[in-house]
Amino acid sequence: MKPLYIATGQPAADLALQPAQRLTDDDRWLGRAMLAPAVIYIALLVGFPFLLSVYYSLSDATVGSQVLHFVGLENFRRVLESNTFWRSLRNALVFTLVSQALVVVLAKMLAMALYLDFRGKWLVRLLILLPWVAPISLGTIGWLWIFDPVYSIINWTLAAVGVLGPHNWPVWLGQPELAMMSVIMVDVWRLLPLATVIILAGLGGIPQDIHDAAAMDGAGFWRHLFLINIPLVMPIMLVALLFGIVFTFTDMIIIYVLTRGGPYDTTQVLASLAFFTGIQGGDLAEGAAISLFLFPVLVAVVIVLLTVARRAEVT
Secondary structure (H helix, E strand, O other): OOOOEOOOOOEHHHHHHHHHHHHHHOHHHHHHHHHHHHHHHHHHHHHHHHHHHHHHHOEOOOOOOOOOOEOOOHHHHHHHOOHHHHHHHHHHHHHHHHHHHHHHHHHHHHHHHHHOOOOOHHHHHHHHHHHHHOOHHHHHHHHHHHOOOOOOHHHHHHHHOOOOOOOOOOOOOOOHHHHHHHHHHHHHHHHHHHHHHHHHHHHHOOOHHHHHHHHHOOOOHHHHHHHHHHHHHHHHHHHHHHHHHHHHHOOOHHHHHHOOOOOOOOOOOHHHHHHHHHHHOOOHHHHHHHHHOHHHHHHHHHHHHHHHHHHHOOO
């Protein structure tokens, strides 16, 4: 069969393909088409629950209610008048800032050690990644056994070396100061691999010529670290810090498994307080209002860290 030609003298099949070819050749439209599935997925996964939380926070929704009534900002007023909310906010800030300061410092040290060549480096990298790839709930249950007041391996080890006596064993999750220190320790253990991998990728992006030039100029370890290494990796370190803050500030699994917010709300954070109030307590409206206080804090942190990271870039 001969191809069908129209007035332009081109085959009809070729003309039918031209709009699609124009779209694929246009970088702007092609980029939008490639991003569309991810945008739709994020909108459904994040946007819908967020709007639902806003809707619940302005109502009197409970677990058993079938009809919702608009109450305005009443739930937010009750939350702001609660001492537990302000204590949870303070705990969340302490929990996040202290743990992420430790994560960034330790991850930088670990990344510098893993950047060197030594035998078995692949095995060390594999072992370091295990806390991140393992389910956080299972890993936290393991730490729950480690902090057990009777069978704690920490207490038994300290007693074996003579640090602890037979009658002064600490209750890691039952004493306020030790409980906060324990949950911070677990969070550092969980997020250290992620920060290490991010910073290690940043170290690999530094040109070798810069290291060679510094060595020829006689730069020692500390001068090389503070004048070359850290300034060039600072934007990457801020990205690792940003991920860590978002993950820690919104996390409730560690608190839920280890302490349930105790003792005396000394480890209660906003995420766990919203869960206990809205899900276990049945007050969906107040729980949604508590959870929405996470949003402005995280938005402010993201804006500040991304602005600092952009200014810290070395061109």
